[in-house]
Amino acid sequence: MSTLFVVDDNKMDQYIIKFNLIKNPVFNKVSYYNGGLPLIDYLVKHQNNSENLPDAIFLDLSMPEYDGWEVLDALAIIYPMLSKKISVYIVSASIFNKDIVRAQNYYFVKSFISKPFTGDNLISISRDMHNMSA
Secondary structure (H helix, E strand, O other): OOEEEEEOOOHHHHHHHHHHHHHOOOOOEEEEEOOHHHHHHHHHHOOOOHHHOOOEEEEOOOOOOOOHHHHHHHHHHHHHHOOOOOEEEEEEOOOOHHHHHHHHOOOOEEEEEEOOOOHHHHHHHHHHHHHHHO
16 A cells, blocks of 8 residues: 655635545545644654655745744654655745755655646556565
8 A cells, every 4th residue: 555645825725735635546545734733743652653654755944833844854863764765846936956956865755746736646646656676
């Protein structure tokens, strides 16, 4: 079973992802987080139980309080301790090359996807995840 965690405070962006997931059911289970801190708390709490960890995370960079960059920094610390390797996909409205380059410096970030999110993005991610497990 493949699990996805979506971390985005924008309800419209969550809706767009939900809509694309209905049309392209790549993941069996999807959980939504409105901010980065609840995600990190969850991952730390379940770091030793791979069944409770997601296969992928869609992470927005621009969020209040605890943004995507802070999530990436926290993940860089806890990632080696997780009992499962998680593919992180940045899903951001940013079009700045410096943000793309910065995000790709995190070894667990698989791709930088510019919003709006599309079904083609899901198909590409599905192929990527399938190739990683093969």
